[in-house]
Amino acid sequence: MDELLAKVQALDAAYTMQTYKRLPVAFTRGRGTRLWDSSGKEYLDMVGGLGVTVLGHCHPAVTQAICEQAATLVHTTNLYYVEPQAELAQLLVERTFPGSRCFFANSGAEANEGAMKLARKYHFTRDGGRDKIVCLLGSFHGRTLATMSATGQPTKWKPFSPVMPGFAHVPLNDTDTLERTVDAHTAAVVLEPIQGEGGVYPLSDEFLRAARATCDRSGALLITDEVQSGMGRTGAFYAAEHSGVVPDVITVAKGLANGVPAAAFLARGEFGEVLSPGDHGTTFGGGFLACAAAHATVRTVLDENLSENAGRVGSALAGRLASMVGEVPGVTEVRGRGLMLAVQLDNDVARKVVTMGLERGVVFNDVSPSAVRMLPALTLTEDEAMTAAGVLEEVLRRVR
Ligand SMILES: Cc1ncc(COP(=O)(O)O)c(C=O)c1O
Numbered sequence: 001m002d003e004l005l006a007k008v009q010a011l012d013a014a015y016t017m018q019t020y021k022r023l024p025v026a027f028t029r030g031r032g033t034r035l036w037d038s039s040g041k042e043y044l045d046m047v048g049g050l051g052v053t054v055l056g057h058c059h060p061a062v063t064q065a066i067c068e069q070a071a072t073l074v075h076t077t078n079l080y081y082v083e084p085q086a087e088l089a090q091l092l093v094e095r096t097f098p099g100s101r102c103f104f105a106n107s108g109a110e111a112n113e114g115a116m117k118l119a120r121k122y123h124f125t126r127d128g129g130r131d132k133i134v135c136l137l138g139s140f141h142g143r144t145l146a147t148m149s150a151t152g153q154p155t156k157w158k159p160f161s162p163v164m165p166g167f168a169h170v171p172l173n174d175t176d177t178l179e180r181t182v183d184a185h186t187a188a189v190v191l192e193p194i195q196g197e198g199g200v201y202p203l204s205d206e207f208l209r210a211a212r213a214t215c216d217r218s219g220a221l222l223i224t225d226e227v228q229s230g231m232g233r234t235g236a237f238y239a240a241e242h243s244g245v246v247p248d249v250i251t252v253a254k255g256l257a258n259g260v261p262a263a264a265f266l267a268r269g270e271f272g273e274v275l276s277p278g279d280h281g282t283t284f285g286g287g288f289l290a291c292a293a294a295h296a297t298v299r300t301v302l303d304e305n306l307s308e309n310a311g312r313v314g315s316a317l318a319g320r321l322a323s324m325v326g327e328v329p330g331v332t333e334v335r336g337r338g339l340m341l342a343v344q345l346d347n348d349v350a351r352k353v354v355t356m357g358l359e360r361g362v363v364f365n366d367v368s369p370s371a372v373r374m375l376p377a378l379t380l381t382e383d384e385a386m387t388a389a390g391v392l393e394e395v396l397r398r399v400r
Pocket residue numbers: 106107108109110112140141142143192196197225226227228229253254
């Protein structure tokens with residue numbers, strides 16, 4: 001083992017809370033779709049910082065924006081006007097809900113918290129308040145108390161019970177149960193158009209449309225959590241666009257600033273007017289550095305039409321992976337859209353697959369014990385996608 005990795009492992013073991021099951025690698029440098037570890041070994045990165053580095057590592061436009069902003073002004077708070085925040089707001093709002101409004105936070109969980117607060121206040125001022133938020137089983141919305149309670153994975157709640165009251169969970173793509181659960185007490189329905197951390201499970205277009213109709217009938221807000229699926233990842237800027245469904249609030253985070261912590265929730269029409277001074281705020285959210293990085297990121301995603309590349313390369317990759325079903329022992333299904341894909345295995349060997357991928361210079365993610373996920377940069381080429389698929393196939397043939 002190289003010295004740097006050994007040193008970092010020792011420090012981590014001694015001083016950080018042991019909340020992560022880390023793989024034995026320390027990356028020290030990145031460029032585009034490539035990473036280098038502390039021994040100088042090069043990797044093809046099919047994880048992209050868990051769907052964060054949409055432009056690839058150290059994209060020149062983002063690096064320049066960060067460096068220029070860092071040398072000019074980094075922080076003043078939201079007590080004052082912040083030019084990069086205002087410019088980013090314009091860019092995002094015009095792409096999302098023209099004429100509407102957004103709020104900047106620091107993480108996906110915070111964006112979801114804010115969106116749910118907005119829904120509650122909307123009803124508080126309109127009809128005296130509604131106490132229910134409907135989410136999906138298998139969903140993931142964050143790790144704060146409210147977003148954990150929204151998350152439809154009871155195993156994640158247990159040590160932190162009681163969960164917050166007022167959250168109901170319905171099965172994925174089960175329109176009847178959704179329609180029965182959403183009622184006059186429901187403030188919002190919160191959905192990931194493609195469930196990410198739950199294992200890459202897409203919602204059907206019919207289910208998303210039914211959710212929109214159910215919200216329209218009941219007066220509940222439809223909130224789409226595009227923290228993982230947004231920013232062009234699935235072949236559209238927002239994954240819900242594939243179904244034609246327009247939500248009331250959209251949350252974004254991961255890919256927003258290509259790795260600098262940044263998040264936002266955007267609310268359409270009257271919903272953008274709900275929060276007033278004192279209702280919501282953050283010290284760091286909408287800061288100079290994050291907004292400069294986010295502006296460069298979003299501008300590049302849009303100008304270079306990277307969602308189109310994600311859709312095209314993702315289709316080719318999904319096709320190649322799908323050809324392994326029934327051909328490569330243990331591969332049972334391929335799920336996802338664009339460059340948000342998972343390969344389902346019939347055995348709990350995903351961690352071993354990831355380790356063997358690392359040995360061969362390709363970074364994969366084990367989203368569950370039996371599923372391997374890919375969330376690479378949207379700049380991935382078809383050649384790179386085929387290389388990754390080839391390595392995965394070789395590993396899957398050997399792992400059994
Ligand atoms: C769909 C979704 N929502 C929310 C979150 C939470 O984001 P964060 O870790 O930035 O709080 C995640 C993180 O994986 C996510 O995938």
